[in-house]
Amino acid sequence: MPQFGFSTQQVHGGVAEQREHGARVAPLHLSAGFVFDDFDQAQGRFAGEVDGYSYTRLGNPTTAATERRIALLEGGAEALLVGTGQAAVTVAVLALLQAGDHLVSMNSIYEGSRNLFVQNFGRLGITVSFVEDAGDLQQWADAIRPNTRLLFGETIPNPKNDLLDVARVAEVAHAHGLPLVVDNTLATPYLLRPIEYGADVVVHSASKFLAGHGTALGGAIVDAGTFDWAASERPSAALVERDALTGGPSFVERHGRRAFMAYARDVVAARLGPAPAPFNAFLIQQGIETLSLRVDRQSASALAVARWLETREEVESVDYAGLDSSPYAELARRTLPRGQGSVFAFTLRGGLPAARRFCEAAQLFSHMTHLGDVRSLILHPASTTHAHRTEQQLRDGGIGPGLLRLSIGVEDVADLVADLEHCFASLPQDAPALAVVS
Numbered sequence: 001m002p003q004f005g006f007s008t009q010q011v012h013g014g015v016a017e018q019r020e021h022g023a024r025v026a027p028l029h030l031s032a033g034f035v036f037d038d039f040d041q042a043q044g045r046f047a048g049e050v051d052g053y054s055y056t057r058l059g060n061p062t063t064a065a066t067e068r069r070i071a072l073l074e075g076g077a078e079a080l081l082v083g084t085g086q087a088a089v090t091v092a093v094l095a096l097l098q099a100g101d102h103l104v105s106m107n108s109i110y111e112g113s114r115n116l117f118v119q120n121f122g123r124l125g126i127t128v129s130f131v132e133d134a135g136d137l138q139q140w141a142d143a144i145r146p147n148t149r150l151l152f153g154e155t156i157p158n159p160k161n162d163l164l165d166v167a168r169v170a171e172v173a174h175a176h177g178l179p180l181v182v183d184n185t186l187a188t189p190y191l192l193r194p195i196e197y198g199a200d201v202v203v204h205s206a207s208k209f210l211a212g213h214g215t216a217l218g219g220a221i222v223d224a225g226t227f228d229w230a231a232s233e234r235p236s237a238a239l240v241e242r243d244a245l246t247g248g249p250s251f252v253e254r255h256g257r258r259a260f261m262a263y264a265r266d267v268v269a270a271r272l273g274p275a276p277a278p279f280n281a282f283l284i285q286q287g288i289e290t291l292s293l294r295v296d297r298q299s300a301s302a303l304a305v306a307r308w309l310e311t312r313e314e315v316e317s318v319d320y321a322g323l324d325s326s327p328y329a330e331l332a333r334r335t336l337p338r339g340q341g342s343v344f345a346f347t348l349r350g351g352l353p354a355a356r357r358f359c360e361a362a363q364l365f366s367h368m369t370h371l372g373d374v375r376s377l378i379l380h381p382a383s384t385t386h387a388h389r390t391e392q393q394l395r396d397g398g399i400g401p402g403l404l405r406l407s408i409g410v411e412d413v414a415d416l417v418a419d420l421e422h423c424f425a426s427l428p429q430d431a432p433a434l435a436v437v438s
């Protein structure tokens with residue numbers, strides 16, 4: 001469906017090739033395995049020479065329909081759905097790096113990814129360098145070493161909204177023969193398609209905006225299908241070396257520009273086993289059908305709430321890329337014209353005591369960790385998602401004791417503002433005067 005717009009594709013894209021019994025919605029195939037028609041078909045499926053399904057860890061028609069839809073919406077060649085966003089990051093990186101390899105990441109990525117790189121990959125002999133100022137291209141270039149295998153960034157990092165300039169970082173990556181992997185969870189392909197700006201691989205937590213309903217976890221890896229893995233001057237061993245299992249031709253020799261996805265799917269995901277439940281793949285597919293509608297509403301409401309928060313004297317600052325006051329306003333206007341998403345932070349002058357009261361006073365906002373839900377959410381990062389960080393790291397990251405993260409849902413914006421008014425009213429009236437700003 002080449003010529004249709006985004007909202008048409010999110011509903012019609014990737015539908016099953018065969019429509020069983022005329023079912024209009026892609027059916028849910030809750031089956032661990034799939035019966036072979038005959039001996040030769042079984043052999044052919046195992047050899048990867050005959051299309052079709054054999055076992056749900058390796059592929060499932062419901063999951064495949066969701067994968068086709070996500071690939072289409074991101075403008076990629078192919079997608080792989082896995083059980084969570086963390087699994088998507090894990091599989092993407094482990095398809096390209098092995099012990100002794102190195103990656104360069106922006107510093108403000110999702111804490112779970114950051115901790116995965118440091119704590120888990122560190123134990124596997126994979127090292128990471130974090131770029132402090134992702135807008136400074138020299139820092140990216142300086143961090144690249146002979147054993148670097150990829151650059152990693154996020155389109156809209158949370159909670160500070162310090163946007164990544166995908167096009168410029170992709171240029172640095174490609175100048176060094178490296179792929180750029182971008183986590184596009186908070187922008188969604190409706191607001192920004194990193195592949196159009198030069199990213200080679202896109203990852204998602206489908207648990208967030210793609211699903212939207214907050215009922216299922218999932219993760220996706222999308223391959224642009226354009227990176228020349230064979231020509232890279234810093235090639236990934238798993239793709240260019242002889243196949244470790246068969247001793248035969250490498251993945252690049254067998255699959256060309258599909259080498260990354262073939263290895264990620266058939267070796268990394270198939271063996272480590274983060275297959276999504278088909279039921280969750282089905283739920284994510286249902287969520288995607290309303291993605292543009294939700295993200296339009298959520299972005300507009302987030303902008304309204306952010307502007308209103310800027311007028312409150314109890315608020316020291318608001319970090320939302322959609323505001324003119326944001327250092328990323330110009331980049332946002334250029335690359336996020338449809339909206340700037342619905343996850344952002346604001347800092348209360350009253351510090352930790354004010355933040356505690358504010359969270360506990362919320363009634364319509366749910367006090368929980370999750371993002372991109374149809375319901376509005378509030379969280380205090382310094383004591384939760386970022387609690388393991390040192391005081392210095394928190395200060396460097398701009399995550400003060402009074403900072404609160406919001407994820408704006410699809411509720412009426414007047415009701416959201418009323419709930420926040422009520423939270424402000426719960427603060428001690430002299431809170432601004434008592435401010436202890438670190």
Ligand SMILES: *Cc1c(COP(=O)(O)O)cnc(C)c1O
Nearest residue numbers: 084085086110183185205207218
């Ligand atoms: C939530 C999130 C993840 C991890 O996804 P899970 O589905 O929770 O495993 C990764 N990246 C970003 C940007 C996220 O918000």
